[in-house]
Amino acid sequence: MADKTPKQHLAHIAEQMKDIDFVMLATHTKDGQIGHRPMSNNREVDYDGDSYYFTWDDCLMVKDIEKNPKVGLSLQGAPGSEGAPGIFIALEGKAEIVRDKAKFEDHWTKDLDSWFKDGIDTDGVAMIHVHATRCAYWDGEDEGDVRKPARHVAVVAHEAAEGGRHP
Secondary structure (H helix, E strand, O other): OOOOOOOHHHHHHHHHOOOOEEEEEEEEOOOEEEEEEEEEOOOOOOOOOOEEEEOOOOOHHHHHHHHHOOOEEEEEOOOOOOOOOOEEEEEEEEEEEEEOHHHHHHOHHHHHHHHHHOOHHOOEEEEEEEEEEEEEEEEEEEEEEEEOOOOOOEEEEEEEEHHHOOO
C-alpha cells in the first residue's frame, strides 16, 4: 500500500520471513553466470535489512562473494488458506564474509549444530552477512519496494490494482 512507511514495509517483510525457512541465495560465479544455493533462514528473523547465513569457508559460494559481493535473495511464503499464493520477496544487496567467531554468537541458533558439530567453534565455518540495498515484495494486492542506500531509506510502493507495475 502506498501509505506505508519504510519501517512498516520492513516490518511486514520481517514478519513474513519468520514463516519461511529457506531462501535462495544468488551469486555471480567466476565465469559470469548466476549461481543459486538454498540457505536456511532459521526462522529467527528480526529483519532490518541485514541477513545472516552460515556456510563452509572453502565453498564456491564464498569464493563467488569474495570476487563479487553483489547478491540476490529470493523467498516464497506458503500459500494462503484459500489457495492464494504466499508472499514473494526479492532482496538485492552486498554480502561480506565474516570469520570472526565472536560475531557468530549473535546469529547462531541450536538448529545450526546439526550442520556444524562443534557449533561456532567448528573449523572452517564462515558467516555470510547480506546488507540489503533493495527489498521488494508482492503479497496479494499489496506490494512494496524498499530501497536502503547507505545514508537513507526510500520507499516506492504500488498496489496491484493500479496496474501491477513494478519499478
